[in-house]
Amino acid sequence: MNGIHDMGGMQGLGEIGYKENEPGFHEPWEVRAFALVQAVRSGGLRPYIERIPAADYLRMSYYERWYTALVARLIERGVVTRAEVERGQADPASVKATPALTPAVARELLFRTPQTEQNIELTPRFHVGDRVCGRNIHPTTHTRMPRYTRGKTGVVERDRGVFNLPDSEHVSAEPKLQHVYLIHYTAHELWGEEASVHDSLYIDMREDYLEPA
């Protein structure tokens, strides 16, 4: 969706504050929030993060967005009610579930390498060296195509293989397998003539996002 989360190229957001040896979590609640997301195995939260109203999104810290998205998803799925969340207590009538994640599985969960690349032969539409253009799509749901690539021309640098299209994952259970390409854009193409002639941007783009230039 054309949301606030898609910030590439925006100005006026202030300096990126780099910190030496910045900890992964600034507060204890942040790591607990992130661990809750993993423990509940609730599925993809990106669409829920992206739907946070813009002003709230900008005000929230990173893990606050995760918390907000988790609650939204759990409520939407009927796993908890808003009243339960606000009270921090289960409804007396609710039936006790079984945890999705056990300690044994938790111990090795993060070190399991998931296999997202699909082992399937699919004819690629594009090849290394092809000039391609970002399609003018404006989905209202989740997409991995940033706005700044729409209508922009780049060159296929590499074929990454076949993957499921994340855009459709949240809309239907039907997998949509396609090639993913590493596209090379010049900074001029994306950011205008003032951009440095030395700079380039490389981005992975799904086949559905592209058309021949």
Added chain:
Amino acid sequence: MSQRNSDNAQDHTDVPSDPALRVKALESLLIEKGLVDPAALDVLVDTYENRVGPRNGAQVVARAWVDSAYKQRLLDDGTAAIAEFGFSGGQGEKLTVVENTPSVHNVIVLYLVFVLSLACIGLAANLVQVRALSLSDGD
């Protein structure tokens, strides 16, 4: 007994922030409903705090600096070379390693995604917010 007293003193002097309260309430709720196993949660918290992160990535880079054969393996197949250290898993399925040179400076930007090689880099929360993309010119 004294341990318990000091814990209570801690509760009174440090007022938890709003997000901390809300996360604690959610955690209690999910445990109460049987959706989360508190022991599993503790394993995850321990993993994120102690077992993953940039320290791991730093070991990989340090080895590449002193071992040119390793460096070549790293550039040829990032995933396999990093796995030599026992680092694998979350978002580390297909890692490409690029080298900064005097003429080429690489900047990795996480865009519309949240983690990159959990084991080696950890959770680079600040990198998610992409601003104007402009690499420095020729330095």
